[in-house]
Amino acid sequence: KKRWLPGCASGNIITAVAMTEPGTGSDLAAIRTIAVKDGKDYVINGQKTFISNGINCDLVIVAVKTDTKAEPPFKGISLLCVEAGTPGFEKGRKLDKMGFHSQDTAELNFVDCRVPVANLLGEEGQGFFYLMKKLQGERLVTSIMAQSMAEAMLQMTIKYSRERTIFGKPISSFQHNTFKIVEMATEIELGRTFLDNLICDYIAGEDIVMKVSMAKAWIPEMANRVAYQCVQLHGGYGYMEEYPICRFARDVRVIPIFAGTTEGMKVIVGKMMGL
Ligand SMILES: Cc1cc2nc3c(=O)[nH]c(=O)nc-3n(C[C@H](O)[C@H](O)[C@H](O)COP(=O)(O)OP(=O)(O)OC[C@H]3O[C@@H](n4cnc5c(N)ncnc54)[C@H](O)[C@@H]3O)c2cc1C
Incomplete structure (x- = not known):
């Protein structure tokens, strides 16, 4: 909260919320981006699309599966904060849209992207x-x-x-x-x-x-x-x-x-x- 919220409130930190994936939009529980705990980190792999502020963001809140076997599946979703510039986090294409041209909408890719466990927002499994x-x-x-x-x-x-x-x-x-x-x-x-x-x-x-x-x-x-x-x-x-x-x-x-x-x-x- 101390590190990010003041910047979010002042506008110095531009945020994005990444839920949608190429394979799923309306059915959030079916997301495939996964985060596996490895020591003091989570390792994220997956793809997001249609993310507002995807290109401009400094900080993105990513919906991930931390438990792929959870039943029902939505109980396996957690939220991780990923800062721009984190190795393995790549901003993809800026998408060409019919309208809303003043706002960027983009693809985001995560390849073995490591973030500290402290970047978990709230509790594991509560993201949904x-x-x-x-x-x-x-x-x-x-x-x-x-x-x-x-x-x-x-x-x-x-x-x-x-x-x-x-x-x-x-x-x-x-x-x-x-x-x-x-x-x-x-x-x-x-x-x-x-x-x-x-x-x-x-x-x-x-x-x-x-x-x-x-x-x-x-x-x-x-x-x-x-x-x-x-x-x-x-x-x-x-x-x-x-x-x-x-x-x-x-x-x-x-x-x-x-x-x-x-x-x-x-x-x-x-x-x-x-x-
Ligand atoms: C400009 C823009 C900005 C966006 N920004 C963000 C963002 O910042 N972060 C983010 O995570 N996502 C964002 N999105 C994604 C947006 O939330 C999804 O496009 C939306 O949730 C729909 O998902 P989908 O495109 O995969 O469509 P689908 O889920 O594939 O749906 C296709 C069609 O099927 C219909 N449908 C789905 N389920 C049912 C059902 N049960 N019964 C009847 N019809 C159904 C849908 O209503 C839709 O008409 C953005 C999208 C756009 C276009």
Whole structure:
């Protein structure tokens, strides 16, 4: 905590969290990266992919299997802190993405990478539980991100469609378009109300697993519906980089995928509903 947390808080230490692997994303329990104890070290071998900040990171928290025989398998997962520059830890390709170009997403490789046992975060075999607990916060943040993008997209589209005149009238005044805008505004309002309520629950320290999974399943999908309609209302200009809606539409596409897919969220809610 003394060594890394102040730097994490000040921004001097850029962190990454490496769970996803080429062979598995949604099924975290199936990760293959292993860490074997050898004297005072763990020796890590494996590959990670799609890691945000993978290139820029100074410190990466790596989900590894410390017990490959654990039953159920998720009980064999632990979290290890690996500093950039550690021999055997290699930053791989910076991946070319559809959007989110301001943030790097990369592959990471671990070949006989030794880290001291002291780099274990928390207790061995508890990694899955730590991740499940803290991912609720990430899912809340990504839902907020999707919600605020939907709000911004609608605002810029209302402005554009009031200013753009076709057949002698602003396009917002064609009833079809008015209805589209009203439908989007309604969905956005529903999202905002649900999210505000959820944020209050989170601040109050309540268990938000079910509601945040619902939010993560619905709000990013809603934001993508909004993105599609907003580009459409911009016509050809919506496809041009000089109009911000173009970038928004590209960037928003990933939100139903990262931090737990829409389908993954529905699996969680379904289980909690006893289905
Ligand atoms: C830009 C970006 C940044 C990312 N950053 C990180 C990061 O920092 N750290 C990290 O560890 N990972 C990161 N990821 C990875 C991300 O979390 C995974 O892409 C995601 O978990 C899905 O895994 P996958 O891509 O392997 O898809 P898969 O797990 O192969 O899933 C493919 C499809 O099957 C669906 N599916 C899976 N299970 C079920 C089911 N039971 N029922 C129905 N459908 C199902 C999925 O929802 C998806 O639609 C990032 C990804 C992207 C694109």
